[in-house]
Amino acid sequence: MTQVHPTAIVDPKAELDPSVSVGPYTVIGPHVRVGAGTVIGSHCVIEGHTTLGRDNRIFQFSSLGAVPQDKKHAGEPTELTIGDRNTVREFCTFNVGTVQDAGVTRIGDDNWIMAYVHIAHDCQLGNQITMANNTTLAGHVQIGDWATVGGLVGILQRMRVGAHSMIGFGTHVAMDVPPYMVVDGTPLAVRGVNLVGLRRRDFSAGRIAAIRDMHKLLYRQGKTLEEARAGIAALAAETPDAAADVALMDGFLATSTRGIAR
Numbered sequence: 001m002t003q004v005h006p007t008a009i010v011d012p013k014a015e016l017d018p019s020v021s022v023g024p025y026t027v028i029g030p031h032v033r034v035g036a037g038t039v040i041g042s043h044c045v046i047e048g049h050t051t052l053g054r055d056n057r058i059f060q061f062s063s064l065g066a067v068p069q070d071k072k073h074a075g076e077p078t079e080l081t082i083g084d085r086n087t088v089r090e091f092c093t094f095n096v097g098t099v100q101d102a103g104v105t106r107i108g109d110d111n112w113i114m115a116y117v118h119i120a121h122d123c124q125l126g127n128q129i130t131m132a133n134n135t136t137l138a139g140h141v142q143i144g145d146w147a148t149v150g151g152l153v154g155i156l157q158r159m160r161v162g163a164h165s166m167i168g169f170g171t172h173v174a175m176d177v178p179p180y181m182v183v184d185g186t187p188l189a190v191r192g193v194n195l196v197g198l199r200r201r202d203f204s205a206g207r208i209a210a211i212r213d214m215h216k217l218l219y220r221q222g223k224t225l226e227e228a229r230a231g232i233a234a235l236a237a238e239t240p241d242a243a244a245d246v247a248l249m250d251g252f253l254a255t256s257t258r259g260i261a262r
Helices: 195-200 205-219 225-238 240-254
Strands: 049-052 063-066 079-082 093-095 104-107 181-184 189-193
Touching: 049 063, 063 079, 079 093, 093 104, 189 195, 189 205, 195 205, 205 225, 205 240, 225 240
Parallel strands: 049 079, 063 093, 079 104
Antiparallel strands: 181 189
């Protein structure tokens, strides 16, 4: 049977897998679904139309699924969806989406989310992301797979953070962060390629060389963005192993509407 502490309050309509554990004084609402193996700590509130997948670890004092901090929200049944094997540390706050966007705040799999992180309405997070303490995401932010976000980072609404990028401590992000780059500072500045992260993920020397060439085209040769994109596209033929990396970068640049950190 589900391991629910006697002091926890779980609505009878909530759907919890029999292997779920719920700690003392936690409150779980009627529209919540929790998958197998998930452990929910003490003093948590999980409400709204919230779905958690398998083997998540939710630490104490987290608030998941509350209504968005958006004055336009009028009680619509929007959602928060959290995937599998995520770690959510103390005092995190994740809100449901709004009807002005897709109606869902979505967090993928295998993410490591540290204490006091706020994920606002309609944010879309991929997989294997690390977010350090006190990171704050405004509404509609998108973060790609394997991104690393340092502590005390603030990300403005509708910004995008590319896959495999890294944002340094205390940064104010008010432009899109391209994939693979390291950024920090206020104003935001690109410092180089996330070489440490790429090597940890076993990127080949050829792929890393192509990514470094993309960095040079964007930031070291005085090219316009369109000229840099043309040079980046040509790298796919020169380094076939990096074709997917080139496509990821080109697709990100092509769809940026707020401008990239440059």
